Each structure stands twice: as C-alpha cells, then as structure tokens.
Amino acid sequence: MKIVYITQHFPPEIGAAQGRAYDMSSNLSNLGHDVHVLTTFPNSLPIKKVFKKEKVNHLTVYRSFRIRDTKTSSIRRLANYLSFMVSSCISGLFIKKPDVIYATSPQLFQGVTGYFLSRVHRTKFVFEIRDLWVDFAELLGQFKNTKLLNLARKLENFLYRKADHIIVVTQGYKQRLIDQGIPEEKITVVPNGVNPNTLNQITTQPSLSIKQQYNLENKFLVLYAGNIGAAQGLDTIISAADQLKDDTSITFMIIGEGVEKQSLIDRAKSLQLTNILFVDSKKKEELTSYYEAADIGIVSLKKHPLFEITIPSKVFDYMSMSTPVLIGVNGEAREIVEKHHAGFYFEPENPDDFIKALKYAQAHPEELKDIRLNVKHELLQSFNRETQAIKLSDTLRNLTKSTRKELQKKTTSL
Structure with missing residues (x-):
C-alpha cells in the first residue's frame, strides 16, 4: 500500500x-x-x-x-x-x-x-x-x-x-x-x-561515569526524564525532596524542559534543597547512561480520572532500559507496571505516599535487581x-x- x-x-x-x-x-x-x-x-x-x-x-x-x-x-x-x-x-x-x-x-x-x-x-x-x-x-x-x-x-x-x-x-x-x-x-x-532493535545492552560503566560526573557514587538516584509540564504533577517531587532533605542517601534528578521547569527550580531554591538536580534536555542516545545510572525512574501525572486512561510513554522508556519504575498514575498505566513486575505505585500528588513507595524500593534491592533482569523481556512480550x-x-x-x-x-x- x-x-x-x-x-x-x-x-x-x-x-x-x-x-x-x-x-x-x-x-x-x-x-x-x-x-x-x-x-x-x-x-x-x-x-x-x-x-x-x-x-x-x-x-x-x-x-x-x-x-x-x-x-x-x-x-x-x-x-x-x-x-x-x-x-x-x-x-x-x-x-x-x-x-x-x-x-x-x-x-x-x-x-x-x-x-x-x-x-x-x-x-x-x-x-x-x-x-x-x-x-x-x-x-x-x-x-x-x-x-x-x-x-x-x-x-x-x-x-x-x-x-x-x-x-x-x-x-x-x-x-x-x-x-x-x-x-x-x-x-x-x-x-x-518499543522497537526491539533499539534496546541497548545494559552495561555498568556508563552508570558509574554518570554517578561520578555528578558526585553521586553512594547515592540512591531517583530520576525523572521527560516533559516538565502542567500535567506531570512534579511539584510532588519537590515536596518529597523537602521532606527527605536530611536523608543524605537519596538524590533526585530531573532532566528535560517544559513550562513548569522554572517554577520548580525557583521552589527548590526557596526551600534550599541540595538533594535535587535539574539537568537540561538530552538526546535519546545521551539519556541511555542516565537511565542505567538511575536506581529508579519516576512516571507521574496529576490526579484526575482522565489520566487513569492514559499510559505515559515514559513507562515504556524506563522498562526498555531495565530501569525500575516508581509510578504515580492510576488505571491502565499502573496495571502495566504491576502486571509486568516493573516497579512500585504511589498515589498521584501525594508526597507522603511517594516517599513510602520510594523508601520501600530503596530498602528492597533484591526486588530492584529482579526488575532489571526481567522487565525488558516482559515488555517485549506485550509492547x-x-x-x-x-x-x-x-x-x-x-x-x-x-x-x-x-x-x-x-x-x-x-
């Protein structure tokens, strides 16, 4: 045709x-x-x-x-x-x-x-x-x-x-x-x-270089990479980072651009947060090492019934790179993550529940390792x-x- x-x-x-x-x-x-x-x-x-x-x-x-x-x-x-x-x-x-x-x-x-x-x-x-x-x-x-x-x-x-x-x-x-x-x-x-031929083999060296580059070798790295817009509800991350500012084991990294980026930066500065990094948008091939370096990746949308029938493409991006998912989207997106054993759910726009899910993931490294080993195969079976x-x-x-x-x-x- x-x-x-x-x-x-x-x-x-x-x-x-x-x-x-x-x-x-x-x-x-x-x-x-x-x-x-x-x-x-x-x-x-x-x-x-x-x-x-x-x-x-x-x-x-x-x-x-x-x-x-x-x-x-x-x-x-x-x-x-x-x-x-x-x-x-x-x-x-x-x-x-x-x-x-x-x-x-x-x-x-x-x-x-x-x-x-x-x-x-x-x-x-x-x-x-x-x-x-x-x-x-x-x-x-x-x-x-x-x-x-x-x-x-x-x-x-x-x-x-x-x-x-x-x-x-x-x-x-x-x-x-x-x-x-x-x-x-x-x-x-x-x-x-995802396209099977775009899936890269996981290596350890890129993750080491990213963590060394940002002086995060001993940190549990929580990544968000994508659009920083009104729909994403990323203020939740700032609130969580504020509550966790005395926990030196965790660092947040937000990569991307969008209409809400400057307001998030301004709020983080006003709270004097040192546990959150803002990084400019990266090309897809450049993001690979960041995905590999991350201990967990955030998928987040605001709390609304319309978003419960939405599946952010970021779910597939993380899964394709074997990055465990911390998902703040209810409905179909949550079902995919849980059905395919790809990560952990938190209630959208709820910083306390976000922290609870994050600390659970941090405390269960064996579950994170299992996700990294199996999630890519799970993804290709259905998507x-x-x-x-x-x-x-x-x-x-x-x-x-x-x-x-x-x-x-x-x-x-x-």
Whole structure:
C-alpha cells in the first residue's frame, strides 16, 4: 500500500511522539508499504527552505514550513500548529494518489490535513488519537476562552466522525470514544511500545561515569526524564525532596524542559534543597547512561480520572532500559507496571505516599535487581512495536479491501 503518514513530530527532534512516529512509519515500510511522511522542520533550527523532500532510510519525507513554537506563548503555539496544517496540506498535494492518509495527533490540526488530503485524493482517512488533546487542554487550563474550547470540541467531533477508521493507544480512550457515539468497530487499539532493535545492552560503566560526573557514587538516584509540564504533577517531587532533605542517601534528578521547569527550580531554591538536580534536555542516545545510572525512574501525572486512561510513554522508556519504575498514575498505566513486575505505585500528588513507595524500593534491592533482569523481556512480550506495526498494517489493508469491494459492487450495479 501507499501510505501518507502525517506527523508534526519527527526526528531529528527528540521526544516520545517523534520516536513513535519514526518507529511506526519505518516498521510499516519494512513490511513492504510505500510510506510518505509529511512533517515539518525541527523547531530548534531556523528554516532555510519552505519545502524539502528527502530520504530517511526507506521513507520519503516531505518537510514543510512552520512558525516556530517558542513554548512560552499559547498564541505562538497555535500559530505553529496552524502554519504546519496549511503547509502540509500543500505538500500533500504533490504526492500521487495514496491508498491511505494516516494522520496522528496529539494536536487536532494534523487531522484537518488528513481529512483534506483524503478528500482531494479520494482515499481512506485514518486518524490516530494518542492524546485527548481538547480534554487535557481544558483540564490543565490551556483553553480559557469558552468559544475556542467549543470550536475545538466541534472540530474534534467532526474529525472523529469523518475518519474512516480511528487508532487509539489505550482501551480507556477507545471506551471514551464509544461513549461519545463512535462505533466500536471503527476503533482499533494499537498501544505504545518499543522497537526491539533499539534496546541497548545494559552495561555498568556508563552508570558509574554518570554517578561520578555528578558526585553521586553512594547515592540512591531517583530520576525523572521527560516533559516538565502542567500535567506531570512534579511539584510532588519537590515536596518529597523537602521532606527527605536530611536523608543524605537519596538524590533526585530531573532532566528535560517544559513550562513548569522554572517554577520548580525557583521552589527548590526557596526551600534550599541540595538533594535535587535539574539537568537540561538530552538526546535519546545521551539519556541511555542516565537511565542505567538511575536506581529508579519516576512516571507521574496529576490526579484526575482522565489520566487513569492514559499510559505515559515514559513507562515504556524506563522498562526498555531495565530501569525500575516508581509510578504515580492510576488505571491502565499502573496495571502495566504491576502486571509486568516493573516497579512500585504511589498515589498521584501525594508526597507522603511517594516517599513510602520510594523508601520501600530503596530498602528492597533484591526486588530492584529482579526488575532489571526481567522487565525488558516482559515488555517485549506485550509492547513490541514490530508486532504492533503488523496489527496496524492488517487494519489498513482490511480498510482498503473494503473500499475495493464497495467499488466492485458499484461497478457491477452499473
């Protein structure tokens, strides 16, 4: 099949969305599909061309212009989304008729591109929902204008109904769409996961070098690596670090960027905490040694029912690196960690429960060792992206087969 894969997030940018888009599109290509990726230029680099076509392994990648997202202004971010929507609509016009247009969220405007191109090319439109974008924006106060919020919901419902098929990443997302009136047979769950060939062998030397670099040789290192945003509830870590400031055996490290980073740094400074380190964002390959050095890794979201149907990709990042998980997310994410014996749960936004779970993990090194030895195998049994790509490929093939049958019926009736 010829597939147009639309994603604003794609390497060389760093992040969970970029990793999933690259892995899934590459795996589809490895299965024999002709994959054309519509994406944009890296946000960190100045744009020298309006459009650029390039080959990334077996993928044909079309990069188109966007207004740079400064990550400090909601208006600027909206302009970033809308500019890519327009430019990707234009670049998609130059691709000869595909069999499927596949648009992946979180932001909805990629769905607009997908729907538009599916109408122009008269082909199937598949919409992947990796994030309940409007719901989360409302919950986190990112949509304060009621009119804009209502418009976003109308656009969301429009895209759900116009899509020929919908891919979601959790069972909870599927049920939420069914509750909104989307037919169950129109929805397929393809969860997050990891590519087997990206899993690195654990070595001891990198962990030693990281702990030596930060003078943490005798410390129990508690790591958070990822987006430092409003949804993560990372204030809990600061509160816990404050309560544990006299415990010299534990050090916290937060790696990444986000809108909440400076406020967390300011609070840590005001509390005069010396047991917490803030480190700038690292490339995926650079993070490997930090994962290996960590005694445990934090996955955290705020306490809300919506987050109970969300599975942060960070769960899979830690598991893929054999790093034990300290998870503050209830629901499906917690079930994965506990079912696969990957770590320990604490109640979201509860510093006392966080400390209780952390101290339990610290006091049971044999359990941590067992996790490190077995968790990667557990992960690949259920969340292998190569297997997931086969499931997605089968879904897309069945969708295009139904189209051919419909056309044959129409031709026969004529």
